[in-house]
Amino acid sequence: MVNQTHIQVQKIRAIGLTVRNCGVSLNFYTQALGFELVADMIVADKDYSELEGVIDVEIRIVTLRLGDEIIELMEYINIDSRPIPNDSRSNDLWFQHLAIVVSDMDSAYTHLNSFPIQPISSAPQTIPVGNQASSGVRAFKFKDPDGHDLELIWFPPDKGQDKWHQNTNRLFLGIDHSAIAISNTEQSLHFYRDLLGMQLDSHSLNWRATQARMDNLPGAEVQITALRPIQGGVGIELLDYILPGKGRPIPSDWKSCDVANVQIQFVVNNLESLVDKLQQNGVEFVSSKIVRFADNLFPYKQGYLIKDPDGHAILLVAE
Known part of the structure; x- marks a missing residue:
């Protein structure tokens, strides 16, 4: 056995x-x-x-x-x-985005804006110094043609997996994680960590005006727990919104x-x-x-x- x-x-x-x-x-x-x-x-x-x-x-x-x-x-x-509801927000529990790593945020953002996207963030945002786990990370959230949530993310030299810092001439590098809105961190940790055996990677609390502009949620405050499988690669981020609170459940x-x-x-x-x-x-x-x-x-x-x-x-x- x-x-x-x-x-x-x-x-x-x-x-x-x-x-x-x-x-x-x-x-x-x-x-x-x-x-x-x-x-x-x-x-x-x-x-x-x-x-x-x-x-x-x-x-x-x-x-x-x-x-x-x-x-x-x-x-x-x-x-x-059935389509994704037009009024979906980042704290609705069906929210799930793919974080696409870029080598140059400004160039990637300019390129992306030549296509018909629906932005979520007002512009690329830089996580402030007060957030030790994510300070200096730049991110921009938007939707694909079907309304699926996506994120461009850029890591400073001291953040992110080593592979995101290799010399390359590519603008779009790969997928770092999928982030999902959840209702309870401990409940989700029991599922992903205790039952599926994923490993804790980091914790952070994102808030202030930066997070509000990124999520287009006034006063957004979110507890983020990152996990990765034993072999590394793509991870999961659990998004537990403290403010403005939990959104609608998945029907x-x-x-x-x-x-x-x-x-x-x-x-x-x-x-x-x-x-x-x-x-x-x-x-x-x-x-x-x-x-x-x-x-x-x-x-x-x-x-x-x-x-x-x-x-x-x-x-x-x-x-």
Whole structure:
């Protein structure tokens, strides 16, 4: 029997975004943000329907790479996908952004503004000196054509992973983390740290006018807890808004085919044992069982879709 302390997330393989039109999203991510096309496929089988908890799906999946990181754009061809609410704010519990690292914030911001984006931040913001964990970091938040939340982030020499400070002629470097709005830090730490085995990376409290301008939330004060898998790479940031308080919860009837769906793909070292452990701890499941894929076109052999305590989608995979 596997020791449960050794059952854990190894790395984040990819981040999946449900989109209305893969062609539109492909153009935006490649032209505005420097992603490169890896694969473009149509999936229409019972196994994938079972994995995503949506009956009789036909999905176009476009795989894109930026640096070492991968995203998957998922268009449900035969299903009408509900849009993200137009009045979404950063403290709504469905908020989830990808932090895209840039080598030069001013150049990246100028380039991005030549595309039809919806800004969240008033302009790139610099975290003030009083915030020890993040001082000097520059960030700008905005939305993609579907309303998915994104962030450009620049790290000063003493912050961020080493790979963000390598000499390069690229403007857009990769994805550092996905940040999610949560209702309770301890509850989410129990899920991500204690059950999934992720490791604490840092804590910070972001507030003052800088955070308000970044989030377009007057008086914003947010407790941020960062975690990474044991193998490093893309991490998770838990955003616990103290002010103006928690926003709206994720509606219980939202499905994988709805545009608000973002699913983080966690590679785990023992999927069966982890699923048993999660069942014992009352975690919400989307897939009815562990789905096994024989098709070599799939980048993983097994998958199981679950939800975190606030309803964010987590796809557990075995490679």
